[in-house]
Amino acid sequence: MSGCPTNPKGIVALLLRISFGLSLLFVGLTHYMTMGAFKGMTMDGLGALEPLGALWAYILPALMIVGGALLTIGMYTEVAVWASGVALGSIPIGMLLKPVVGGVPLPNVMPAVINAFIWIIVLVLVVKTSCCCSEE
Numbered sequence: 001m002s003g004c005p006t007n008p009k010g011i012v013a014l015l016l017r018i019s020f021g022l023s024l025l026f027v028g029l030t031h032y033m034t035m036g037a038f039k040g041m042t043m044d045g046l047g048a049l050e051p052l053g054a055l056w057a058y059i060l061p062a063l064m065i066v067g068g069a070l071l072t073i074g075m076y077t078e079v080a081v082w083a084s085g086v087a088l089g090s091i092p093i094g095m096l097l098k099p100v101v102g103g104v105p106l107p108n109v110m111p112a113v114i115n116a117f118i119w120i121i122v123l124v125l126v127v128k129t130s131c132c133c134s135e136e
Contacts, residue, residue, distance in 0.1 A: 020068075029061070031060065067082075089116075
């Protein structure tokens with residue numbers, strides 16, 4: 001286990017990155033396993049944009065799977081963060097679009113919006129604790 005960290009901050013960063021990456025991967029897989037319900041939920045309330053929601057229902061889980069897998073193994077971190085960030089960032093945007101274009105009451109979408117922002121905050125923590133970049 002020569003690549004494993006030995007200090008507490010490094011250990012926590014590794015465990016956070018792996019648990020977050022696997023969680024994101026599993027959510028993406030679950031969306032594909034329940035595609036009918038997920039696609040319906042994604043399209044619902046988008047009005048004229050429902051076809052876009054149907055397309056996004058296939059893209060979002062793929063981004064979660066790619067981002068989660070790459071975060072878990074710690075490779076291609078730029079791709080991992082782009083995939084994860086686009087996937088997670090699209091959730092509050094899509095959910096908050098529903099009241100604007102489809103008349104869905106705002107309180108109906110806010111739990112999903114808040115949940116997505118929690119995932120985004122954890123992604124920020126993963127990136128902050130796991131990446132040691134000289135670009136900072």
